[in-house]
Amino acid sequence: MAQNLQPLTQERLTEGVRHVCARAPRLAAVVEQHGLPSLRPMAGGVEGLLLTVTEQFLSLRAAAVIWQRLKERLSPFTAEAILECPVDELQRLGLSGAKARSFHAVALALRENRFTPEAHATLDDDAVRQQLLALPGVGPWTAEIYLLAVLQRADA
Known part of the structure; x- marks a missing residue:
């Protein structure tokens, strides 16, 4: 089916x-x-994925404070903007070292077309999940939240 x-x-x-x-x-x-x-839909594409990564293992209040700092520094969330921001600066903005490295990995994948959020609307859940799980710092929970909140896919 x-x-x-x-x-x-x-x-x-x-x-x-x-x-x-x-x-x-x-x-x-x-x-x-x-x-x-x-x-409660989230922003689409790379911004939605990075917000989901930011929220991992944090209270929503703490994540919102960190996210606001990140938006002020990185918006619009392009591969170039993210890669130009050093990992240590991302950490000063509130990300853990692992999350900061994940931001860079996502940006690199975006630049190299290994992460293609514009294509996700036409890909099935398994294809999107596979693309997401190939990114460092993105596990099953993050992939499922992306499918539910960013792509607004029904939880089957």
Whole structure:
């Protein structure tokens, strides 16, 4: 069966939640009390991936502070802008050494066309996942978050 590459919309999410609630009364009670979940899409492409890397193992509040510093220094997030910022400067902005090196690895892959976010809308999840997992500092969790939040793919 072919994978649906269409982004998850609020309408599709609502339909799915209602479908599950019809079969799970306890979940229906939770939805009745708290309402339907909303989508929280992230920025696309390299920016979305780098935000996901930044958020790894941090509170969202701490990650937001670091991310704001990174945006002020690197935006727009191009391979050149990232590679021109030394690892030690990325660390002073709040990234761990491993995350700073991951930023550089992602930028290098972007420059060498080994990371092609503009093509992700037409690639299936496995192809995107394979491309992401080849990047240093990107593991299964980061790849799944990218698929869910950046590409808005349904979690199958």
